[in-house]
Amino acid sequence: xxxxxxxxxxxxxxxxxxxxxxxxxxxxxxxxxxxxxxxxxxxxxxxxxxxxxxxxxxxxxxxxxxxxxxxxxxxxxxxxxxxxxxxxxxxxxxxxxxxxxxxxxxxxxxxxxxxxxxxxxxxxxxxxxxxxxxxxxxxxxxxxxxxxxxxxxxxxxxxxxxxxxxxxxxxxxxxxxxxxxxxxxxxxxxxxxxxxxxxxxxxxxxxxxxxxxxxxxxxxxxxxxxxxxxxxxxxxxxxxxxxxxxxxxxxxxxxxxxxxxxxxxxxxxxxxxxxxxxxxxxxxxxxxxxxxxxxxxxxxxxxxxxxxxxxxxxxxxxxxxxxxxxxxxxxxxxxxxxxxxxxxxxxxxxxxxxxxxxxxxxxxxxxxxxxxxxxxxxx
Numbered sequence: 001x002x003x004x005x006x007x008x009x010x011x012x013x014x015x016x017x018x019x020x021x022x023x024x025x026x027x028x029x030x031x032x033x034x035x036x037x038x039x040x041x042x043x044x045x046x047x048x049x050x051x052x053x054x055x056x057x058x059x060x061x062x063x064x065x066x067x068x069x070x071x072x073x074x075x076x077x078x079x080x081x082x083x084x085x086x087x088x089x090x091x092x093x094x095x096x097x098x099x100x101x102x103x104x105x106x107x108x109x110x111x112x113x114x115x116x117x118x119x120x121x122x123x124x125x126x127x128x129x130x131x132x133x134x135x136x137x138x139x140x141x142x143x144x145x146x147x148x149x150x151x152x153x154x155x156x157x158x159x160x161x162x163x164x165x166x167x168x169x170x171x172x173x174x175x176x177x178x179x180x181x182x183x184x185x186x187x188x189x190x191x192x193x194x195x196x197x198x199x200x201x202x203x204x205x206x207x208x209x210x211x212x213x214x215x216x217x218x219x220x221x222x223x224x225x226x227x228x229x230x231x232x233x234x235x236x237x238x239x240x241x242x243x244x245x246x247x248x249x250x251x252x253x254x255x256x257x258x259x260x261x262x263x264x265x266x267x268x269x270x271x272x273x274x275x276x277x278x279x280x281x282x283x284x285x286x287x288x289x290x291x292x293x294x295x296x297x298x299x300x301x302x303x304x305x306x307x308x309x310x311x312x313x314x315x316x317x318x319x320x321x322x323x324x325x326x327x328x329x330x331x332x333x334x335x336x337x338x339x340x341x342x343x344x345x346x347x348x349x350x351x352x353x354x355x356x357x358x359x360x361x362x363x364x365x366x367x368x369x370x371x372x373x374x375x376x377x378x379x
Contacts, residue, residue, distance in 0.1 A: 008046040010039060018042040022049055025058065033061055063150045064107025068141075069098055071106065075141045083235060084227045089137055091230065096121060096134040106145050111155045114138070118158065129164045136162035169308050171315060172196070174364035176301055183295035188288070190261035191275050192309065193254045194220070197361055199313030199331055200248065202306060203227055206282050207236065208274040210266060215259040218250045218354065222332065228285055244332040249354025253361045313357075320356035 008022035017035040020042040024030050032049075036042040052058040076089045100117045101109060114135075121131045139156035146154050172180070174196075181192040191205060200208075203225035212221040223245055228234050239245055250258060266274045277283040292306050314331055322330070330353065 007050045010042040010046070012039070020046050022046055024060070025053060026060070030061065059149050059152060065105045066145075066150055067102075068104045068106055068109065069102035071145065072097065072101075072141045075144055082227075082237065082240070084229055087230050088133075092130075092134045092137050096126065096130065097138055101138075106142070106151050109142065109155050111157045114155050115158065118161065132162050132164040169311055170301075170304055172301065172304055172308060172312055174312075174361055175367065176299060177309065177312065178365060179299045180292075180295050180301070183298045184291055185278075187261075187265040187278070188275070188283075188291065190254070190258050190265075193257060194250070195306065195309040196312050197251045197254055197316070197357060198248050199310045199317070201225065201310060201332075202285065204239065204244070204332075205275055206273070209271045210262065210274065211270045213250075213258065213262065213274060215250065215255050215262070218252065218255055218351075220248045220250055222246050222248060226282055232284075234282065239332060241332070243329070246329065246332050247350075248330060249350055249357075251354055251358030251361055253358045253365070316357050316360055317353050319360065320353050322353045326350070326353060
C-alpha cells in the first residue's frame with residue numbers, strides 16, 4: 001500500500017514529465033524549478049526540499065531573480081569606501097562587468113558564464129591586472145549575495161582569478177635619479193630626490209606641509225595624502241592605513257637641497273604645501289607625468305614610472321640590513337597581522353637606516369665622476 005504524502009504533491013503533465021509543488025514557509029505554493037522524468041525523481045526532490053525547510057536551509061527561489069547591475073552598484077555605494085576606491089569599483093563595474101552581467105539575475109550567473117566573461121575580456125586585450133581587479137570585485141559582490149541568501153554558491157570559482165600578475169618594475173640607479181632630477185623643472189628636483197631616497201608615495205609627497213619637514217632633525221612627518229579622483233577633483237585625506245602615518249628620515253645627502261627648495265619654491269605659511277606647481281597649486285599627476293616622461297627620454301631611461309623611485313628607496317634601505325619589520329614601518333606598509341608592529345619600530349634604528357642610505361647614495365653618486373661631479377650639480 002502506497003504511503004500517504006505528507007508534504008507537497010506531484011502530478012503528471014501532458015508531456016509525460018512530472019511536476020512537483022510544495023508550500024513554502026511564506027505560504028506561497030511553489031513549483032519545483034524543473035520537471036522530472038519519473039515520479040520517483042519528483043518525490044525525491046520534494047523529500048530533499050522538506051529537509052531543507054526542516055533544518056532552516058531553504059532558500060527562496062525567487063531571491064536569485066535580483067538583477068546584478070543594481071545589486072552591484074548598491075553594494076559599492078554601501079561599503080563606505082574611500083572616494084578613490086569607490087570610483088575605481090564603479091569604473092570596473094561599468095566598463096568590465098556591466099556589459100556582460102548588467103541585466104542578469106544573480107541566480108543565472110554560473111561558473112561557466114564567469115569563465116566565458118573572463119575569456120572575452122582577455123581576447124578584447126584588457127590588461128591582466130584590470131581583469132584580476134574586475135574578477136575580485138565580481139567575487140566580492142556575489143559573496144555578499146551568498147551571505148544574503150540570494151544565491152546558494154558563489155559562481156566565481158577560477159583558482160587564482162583575482163591574483164594580479166604584474167611584471168617586475170625597473171629599478172633606477174642613483175646616477176639616473178640625479179640625472180632625472182636635473183632634467184625636470186627646478187621646482188620638482190627635490191620632489192624626485194625625496195621620492196627616491198625617502199620613499200614617500202606621490203600623494204604623501206603632495207600632502208607635505210612646511211610643518212611636516214624638519215631639515216635640522218632630518219625628518220619628514222607623513223600625516224596626510226592628496227588623492228586625485230577620476231573627475232579631476234582632489235581631496236586631502238589621512239594615509240590609507242594607520243601604518244601610513246609615520247616619521248621618515250631625510251638622508252643627509254639631500255637635506256641641503258630640500259632646505260633650499262623650502263626657501264625657493266614652497267608656500268610660505270606653516271601649513272603651506274612643500275611641493276607646488278608653477279601656478280601656485282598642487283601639481284596634477286597627468287601634467288607632472290608629461291614632464292617626467294620628457295625627462296626620461298632625455299636621460300635615455302625607458303619604461304620608468306615615478307612610483308619606481310619608491311621601489312629604489314625601499315631597496316636601498318633593505319641593502320643597509322634593515323629588518324622586514326623596519327622596512328615595512330619606513331615605507332608605511334600595513335596588514336592586519338602586522339599593524340601593531342609598526343607602532344613599535346625603533347626611532348634609533350630609523351635614524352641608522354637613514355644615515356646608511358645617505359652614505360650609500362653619496363658613494364653611488366660619486367661613481368658617476370671621479371671628482372664627484374654629477375650632471376645637475378655644481379662642481
